[in-house]
Amino acid sequence: MTLPRMHFDAARAADPLSAFAPRPAELWLEVGFGGGEHARAQAAAHPEAGLIACEVFINGLCALLSRLVPEGGEASAPVPGNLRIWDQDARVLIRALPDACLDRLFLLFPDPWPKARHVKRRFVHPGLLPEIARVLKPGAEWRIASDDPTYQAWVAEVLAAQDFFAGPPPATVRPDGWPPTRYEAKALAAGRAPLYWAVRHRLSG
Numbered sequence: 001m002t003l004p005r006m007h008f009d010a011a012r013a014a015d016p017l018s019a020f021a022p023r024p025a026e027l028w029l030e031v032g033f034g035g036g037e038h039a040r041a042q043a044a045a046h047p048e049a050g051l052i053a054c055e056v057f058i059n060g061l062c063a064l065l066s067r068l069v070p071e072g073g074e075a076s077a078p079v080p081g082n083l084r085i086w087d088q089d090a091r092v093l094i095r096a097l098p099d100a101c102l103d104r105l106f107l108l109f110p111d112p113w114p115k116a117r118h119v120k121r122r123f124v125h126p127g128l129l130p131e132i133a134r135v136l137k138p139g140a141e142w143r144i145a146s147d148d149p150t151y152q153a154w155v156a157e158v159l160a161a162q163d164f165f166a167g168p169p170p171a172t173v174r175p176d177g178w179p180p181t182r183y184e185a186k187a188l189a190a191g192r193a194p195l196y197w198a199v200r201h202r203l204s205g
């Protein structure tokens with residue numbers, strides 16, 4: 001099987017770069033990779049970065065793994081040395097990571113949880129921001145994309161009310177260096193208008 005060969009072992013969380021071979025210069029994290037299009041593209045384009053890609057949806061995990069290795073090669077085909085998979089809740093991993101270890105965080109088209117009673121499930125949440133800020137290096141970039149009007153307004157509101165992250169207003173066109181995702185393609189085909197935030201962890205926190 002491919003997953004055991006690419007799985008990010010929780011025992012590595014204290015020294016996450018040790019999970020990669022060779023040890024990369026930077027550590028990146030993607031939350032909710034869906035079919036894995038963005039994770040694969042980033043890992044291929046940036047061999048200097050080790051990317052931990054998180055996804056709990058089994059079909060997404062299978063989609064990524066099946067694109068990484070040909071059928072029949074699950075046990076032996078080469079896998080990217082700079083890509084590791086976390087198949088549980090990304091928040092569990094984030095809580096286990098050391099301070100200031102991440103150079104970049106990707107949150108692309110997260111589940112919007114539009115109902116008011118589900119607000120606590122949103123990944124962009126005032127309660128989680130201190131923990132996200134803790135694991136990001138000063139100056140590290142956090143990329144967020146959403147096509148959901150409720151979530152877009154929510155991200156703008158949450159970012160405006162905190163001091164951990166700063167950045168320009170969101171872009172309305174996907175910036176260079178942001179590989180496309182399947183969910184984004186669906187949103188565009190349905191006529192929805194994504195927003196793309198790139199905020200940085202403030203140097204002083």
Ligand SMILES: C[S@@+](CC[C@H](N)C(=O)[O-])C[C@H]1O[C@@H](n2cnc3c(N)ncnc32)[C@H](O)[C@@H]1O
Pocket residue numbers: 031032033034035054055056057060088089090091108109110111181182183184
């Ligand atoms: C709307 S999909 C977007 C997928 C992908 N980023 C894209 O743009 O195509 C959101 C994904 O995030 C995953 N997800 C939600 N919460 C998560 C969490 N706490 N940890 C890991 N994955 C999560 C879901 O399983 C789902 O596949």
